[in-house]
Amino acid sequence: MELIETTLSSEKIFDGRILHIRRDTVRLPDGSDATREVVDHPGGVCVLALDDENRALLVSQFRYPYKEVVREVPAGKLEYGEDPREAAIRELAEETGATAGEFRSLGELYPSPGYCGEIIRMYLARDLTFGETHLDKDEFLNLERIPFGQLVEQVVSGEIKDAKTIAVVLKGKLLLGL
């Protein structure tokens, strides 16, 4: 079956600090028209960072949409035009103080393909050196080091719910035999 939808028109709905929303009219594969509401996003990065004792760095932060503290790998949004790898190095340093001697890609993640075009690039960081953290002024988080095997157990048991953390931990385990 032909699946492509083509854009007929696009209307800006909301231009916020974080969220940028548009509503497009599209031509469907059967020739009829429909609307598509889209969240535009600059893209993000996340990092599975392992120290010399094979402990992973996790951050806990209050995630307002859930009204709950969520444990995740270090992550952040790209600044517009920023190289993803540079962004991942920056976010890791800002949130955890770590810089990595080894930095490699673990692929891409589409978090919510139904309504948002965000691509999260995933990385593995090892050979870590620790300096000072530099958080944004409205960023509050707690830092934790957890043995990687224990983190895998928490992912498999369902205790870890963040999508990028589940993906990067289990891909790291299977791809690298960690």
Next chain:
Amino acid sequence: MELIETTLSSEKIFDGRILHIRRDTVRLPDGSDATREVVDHPGGVCVLALDDENRALLVSQFRYPYKEVVREVPAGKLEYGEDPREAAIRELAEETGATAGEFRSLGELYPSPGYCGEIIRMYLARDLTFGETHLDKDEFLNLERIPFGQLVEQVVSGEIKDAKTIAVVLKGKLLLGL
């Protein structure tokens, strides 16, 4: 560190067909105020469905925000008030025609915790019986059956990018020894 943010006020920004956006003012842990833009979402479900030959059911559909065809496990949004397990059974039947003799939870997923409160409940379905599909009128998709081991390889290699598909496939593999 104390991480809780408390809501001071809430403003409705956009009430669309799919997207519902609000902007809240919150009190941060240090006593200062900030705004939080939030996408409200009824929640979703996804299903790793395996046939008697251990082949997984995948759907391919055009994901408009990426302007690309994306391969994913069968999934969908909850209707407001709908039980997640019933929704998963319904979505699997609508998209693939399959009903399952065995249906079990594989946990919860937070796709984009920075700005959206969506929870995706993940399920494993086996002992499948196939009938007719019933797609929504603006839903176009192609159905595929792929050996589960090959699907795991495509997840690990980065060919599969959808977050819920990566999570449910790798959790299924590790939790069930599939």
